[in-house]
Amino acid sequence: MGSRLHFQRIKEGPPLPHNDDIRAYKREYAEALDEQDPLKSYRDQFIIPSKKDLLRKRLSDIEGDDESDPRCIYLCGNSLGLQPKNLRKYLDQYLRSWAIKGVTGHFVAHEDALLPPYLHVDDEGSKLLAPIVGASPSEVAVMGTLTGNIHILMSSFYRPTVERHKIILEGKAFPSDHYAIESQIRLHNFDPATSMVLIEPEDAEKPILSTKQILKVIDDNASDTMLILLPGIQFYTGQYFDIKTITAHAHSKGVLIGWDCAHAVGNVELQLHDWEVDFAAWCHYKYVNSGPGAMAGLFVHEKHGKVNHSDTGDISYRPRLAGWWGHDKQTRFQMDNKFIPQEGAAGYQISNPSVLDLSAVASSLEIFNQATMPALRQKSLELTRYLEHLLLKYPLDDSSSSSNENTSEKPYTIITPSNPSERGAQLSILLQPGLLDKVLEILEENGVVIDERKPNVVRVAPVPLYNTFTDVWEFHRVFTLACRKAVKARDGK
Ligand SMILES: Cc1ncc(COP(=O)(O)O)c(C=O)c1O
Structure with missing residues (x-):
């Protein structure tokens, strides 16, 4: 036939x-x-x-x-991806290593293990994730949840002043993104009525936003906008935005831009590093098949993740919400309460990662790396x-x-x-x-x-x-x- x-x-x-x-x-x-x-x-x-x-x-x-x-005819991977068969292998190893090693599982490598000891499991997550989103391993972290990560990233990238305090987003943004932005604005004592700029679709029936319209909103608000947050792919319409062009335009106006890639990761060929995206966040339960509510991911461009050590011993880095897992690995366990972040996205980690959760993400990313984006x-x-x-x-x-x-x-x-x-x-x-x-x-x-x-x-x-x-x-x-x-x-x- x-x-x-x-x-x-x-x-x-x-x-x-x-x-x-x-x-x-x-x-x-x-x-x-x-x-x-x-x-x-x-x-x-x-x-x-x-x-x-x-x-x-x-x-x-x-x-x-x-x-x-x-x-069944399952065409719903945009909402919840299906279970990879190899997940059981990863979970069995997780249960077994915890059972036979207890706390020493943090340090002891097993010859047949799919993942490194717990202490280094986050590094493996970054390595597996980087090629899927067009980043280097140091620019991504498997951590937290999508909305939580948006807050973490906005706390670092949204630092409004009286002159620049606006955030541009789409009028039909996913509710969680809308709420995150609104609450961040309020936390900084600004008023969402004057600091939130909503890009509204011209046709309510077919709410597609043209690149031209988006660029115009950026132009119209450039002088007092601090940040833009847009979806890589819009959850309702399925529209894939021109991330490269919009990002370059935002930068030409001195505006930072982040992307919610919940519907784009594992779906389209992202090039987050080359497109010079400032930051991005996403979940892994849709196209990345890691299970309901699975651990999420984030991207911080290398130019924002640098940690500079001066000759006088001072350290400078982009301010952020900090936790011990973001601390430099070499000195993390000295417990001296002097925060020195890891370079890159890893420095945005707050808590030690759930190995159970990360096993699910890794099991799926293994398949993506075989198939290639x-x-x-x-x-x-x-x-x-x-x-x-x-x-x-x-x-x-x-x-x-x-x-x-x-x-x-x-x-x-x-x-x-x-x-x-x-x-x-x-x-x-x-x-x-x-x-x-x-x-x-x-x-x-x-x-x-x-x-x-x-x-x-x-x-x-x-x-x-x-x-x-x-x-x-x-x-x-x-x-x-x-x-x-x-x-x-x-x-x-
Ligand atoms: C575009 C977008 N943003 C945010 C969220 C919220 O994700 P979470 O509940 O994992 O924080 C979702 C969930 O589907 C989403 O599709």
Whole structure:
């Protein structure tokens, strides 16, 4: 089958059905794409819940657990990534080392250990994380939680004065980012009403922010703005911002800029160092598959992480919230209460890391390092473009002989940018009013897992590590059915 189909493979992009080849809209086409996928073996490294699993009422109930049970269609890695199978190995080692070594586990290396002794486990986390975000190991730290890290970073980078006190953010920022900024402004005795600059989308239905609009807001507020905080990828629309251009523009106006990369890490090829991003923070439970609430990560550009020792013995560094784990490793245990930070992001650590938690992050980062971000991004572009292509074709109708967009009315629009370089894996689909609940009900009945943002958006994210073109095809089949039924129910037919 695969050999008879033609794929239009282009460097930037995705395989698209060829011309008006009707076979291109059949399941076999998706299966043929999967057959050719160079990353196809990675799916086996993850536990994909079966449809039966999703219906289970008890965790201990494994009766009828059969590998041949059909798997669910999981397109929700933008919310919570799936469990890597190798996590159990990391957790077993963690439990075993603690059990047999107690406190000496901090120092004793085991020949067959996946991670170094507890004392150095954070260094390993940084090493694994750096290539995923385009940084050097000294610029990143695996630590804390996303909102907590935003506060830690803002405490260091937001040092307002009467002349420069504003923070620019998007009007539809994720609530936690909004609250963090608002509370930081209040903590410095400024007023959010005059210190928070919200970039509001021009079209409320399709709330995309153009780079031009963002640059203009920066220009308009440049003289009294201290900081900008934006998302690398917007959680609602899936828009991928032009981090490089916006960062360079902010700097040209003397403004610092940080990025919330919750939806970008493990999704797109970040180059945080080369783009000269001042700081960034993210979580690891979405595309990085480290489990609900998993330990997060942060980036501090090397120019901000320097610790300067003068001839007179004075030490200078960027002020921050300090804790003992950020202290220089050589002298940390002297306990002399003279804080000397480690160089780089490690100097922003506050507490000793949870090895249990870091084991989960490392187990997933190991897989990312094998697969590599460029290869994952290439497949991601292809998967998402394929999904978009099918959605534009709606309804999928075998009797149609054309691959051009179908003219019958779609009860939805895609609000994510159509330019692949302006999005990651996720497409956000805006349904007509009155359809969402029914559509979700039918997706659930058919074992399709996606998520919704009320009132009318569903977010669908095929992720390249474990999703297939067949997952995308199957999603579209069920989604089409769900839309048809939902329209009928709404219109009382
Ligand atoms: C963009 C963004 N910022 C902040 C958060 C909050 O993360 P946490 O609860 O891990 O602090 C999330 C969570 O999904 C998010 O998507």
